[in-house]
Amino acid sequence: MQKKTYRFSSKKVAYYFDANFAYLEKLVDKSRSVIITDENLFASNQLKFSGWKTIVIKAGEQFKVQATVDEIINKLIQIETDRKSFLIGVGGGVVTDITGYVASVYMRGIRFGFVPSSILGMVDASVGGKNGIDVGVYKNLVGVINQPEFLLYDISLLKSLPEDEWVNGFAEIIKHACILDSKMFDELKKRKLSYYRNNKAALSKLIKRNVMIKSSVVQKDEFENGDRRLLNFGHTVGHAIENVYSLPHGRAISIGMVIACIVSEELGKFKGTKRVVDLLTRYQLPVKTEMDSRKIVEILKMDKKKVHQSIKYVMLNKIGKGVVQTIPVDLLEKMLHSIAGAR
Numbered sequence: 364m365q366k367k368t369y370r371f372s373s374k375k376v377a378y379y380f381d382a383n384f385a386y387l388e389k390l391v392d393k394s395r396s397v398i399i400t401d402e403n404l405f406a407s408n409q410l411k412f413s414g415w416k417t418i419v420i421k422a423g424e425q426f427k428v429q430a431t432v433d434e435i436i437n438k439l440i441q442i443e444t445d446r447k448s449f450l451i452g453v454g455g456g457v458v459t460d461i462t463g464y465v466a467s468v469y470m471r472g473i474r475f476g477f478v479p480s481s482i483l484g485m486v487d488a489s490v491g492g493k494n495g496i497d498v499g500v501y502k503n504l505v506g507v508i509n510q511p512e513f514l515l516y517d518i519s520l521l522k523s524l525p526e527d528e529w530v531n532g533f534a535e536i537i538k539h540a541c542i543l544d545s546k547m548f549d550e551l552k553k554r555k556l557s558y559y560r561n562n563k564a565a566l567s568k569l570i571k572r573n574v575m576i577k578s579s580v581v582q583k584d585e586f587e588n589g590d591r592r593l594l595n596f597g598h599t600v601g602h603a604i605e606n607v608y609s610l611p612h613g614r615a616i617s618i619g620m621v622i623a624c625i626v627s628e629e630l631g632k633f634k635g636t637k638r639v640v641d642l643l644t645r646y647q648l649p650v651k652t653e654m655d656s657r658k659i660v661e662i663l664k665m666d667k668k669k670v671h672q673s674i675k676y677v678m679l680n681k682i683g684k685g686v687v688q689t690i691p692v693d694l695l696e697k698m699l700h701s702i703a704g705a706r
Contacts, residue, residue, distance in 0.1 A: 365571070368579045371492065373427040374587050376512040378578070380571050384411045384478065387451065391476070395602045397442070397448040399435060399462045404454050404480055412453075416442060420461070425611070426606075427497050429505075429587045435465050449474050449512075455481035455528070456488025456612070460506075463494025466607035467509045476513040480520040482532020483613060486539070489514055490596075491581040501665055508586055514574075518567055529556060531613030533646045534597075536569065538620060539576045541639060542596045545683025548642065558644050572645065593685040596677040597623050601664040601700070602652065617648035626698055627678035630690070635682050655663040656703040660696045 365380040379386065398415045401422035405412060418438050420431055439448075451471060452462025459477045466475035479489040495506015521529075533556060540548035547569075559566045579592065587623040601619025605612055621640055627633035641652045666674060676690045 367571075367575070369582050371510045374510050374512070376510050376578075378574060379513065379515045380574075381567055382515050382517055384515070384520070387478065390513055390515070391449045391451065397439065397444055398451045398453050399465070401452040401458050403576070404520075404523075408520070411631065420458070422430070422457070424457055427461060428637045429496055429498075431461060432468075432496060434466055435461070436469055439465075439469060439611075444469070444473075445612055446470050449476070451478060452489070453475050453478040453480060453512075455484040457491070457529060459484055459489040460494050460503075461504060462498065463492075463498060463511060464506055464508060466693075467494060467507045472509075473609075474512055475510045476515070478515045478517060478520070480517075481524055481528050482570075482596075483528070484532075485570050486532065487535040487577065490574055490577045491591075492585065492688055496605070500603075500662055502602045502606055504572070504665070505665060516567075516570065516574075518570075522567075526556075527611065529560060530647045534613030534617045534620075534643070536573055537639075537642055537646065537648075538594075538596050538616065539573050540642075541620065541679060541682060542685030543576055543580070543679070543683060544572075544690070548682050552642055555698055556630060580609075580705060582640070589687075592675050592687045593677055595675075596620060596679075596685055599623075599666060599674065599676055600659060602666075603659045604652065605616055606650065607655070607658050607662065607694045610652075614649050617643050617650065618652050621650045622702055623676070623678060623704055626690075626695070627680075629680055629698060630688070631680065631686075633679045633681065635679065638682060639679075654699075654703045656699040658695075659699055663692065663695070665693060 364382045367378045369376050375656045398417045402419050402423045405419045450466040452459040466473050479485040492508045492510040495503040498504040597620030600622050601616040605615035623670040624636040624639050643650050673689045673691050680686050
């Protein structure tokens, strides 16, 4: 097991790589802890949860809403969870987002940690302190920035992960490569998804590399006033596509990254769209979809990154070098109509 610690504004966060789920008992007082997980993970890992107080929620992005938060809080009250209790989110991004949010508001805040169980959760969703819920078609509109005490990485939890979710998670890995790590981009070009699925050492190294990329960015700009915005590459349009068409997060972000590349070529000097498209395709991710640009634009008008009539939009100068540009919403709207028409 490897331990890495990052200090953020309010606390230190410990990352335990190559760990085992059983190590959780060394990190928390089991008698005062409550695990939150989803029905799929609970069904396939019941032995791991044996002896733990566990709240099981329904699986899926459609349940990352206030109604689920209320359900969890009512169960916490029933089992007399108090301010000295500890919440542990064991699951993918939906579970960790909800757990962090509940822990931040229950009794005005209690301690919490994560055991991510998907590729997407391990490299992105559980890292950085963003915790929140969706409101209608507006993704993560309500939430907080609050760091967990720890993240524990148990690769064995990926054994039950469907292939679709492996594909989904690699979108965020490719995103990190596009904006900040050209060497990782080149490494990914030489491999395929099957290589990482069958090579535990390579997968563990890749996960750690991505966690450290994101954590380093967040450490410098925890509350997203500058460079943390780079992590939104592909997400501005991608989130809108995700909710309008009910696409899995990674697939929607993949399409959003391609659109961001096209915008980067139109408004800047970027020449690498084909390279990004080829890499996404290599990892079985979609690169286009039929899209009603008017619906997408309506959602963008409520995007958290929008200020007045402009939006902070992440583009690429080159592979491995992302940049945040302020773009008038009406210009982005025209470009989206053009891209949708071309498809």
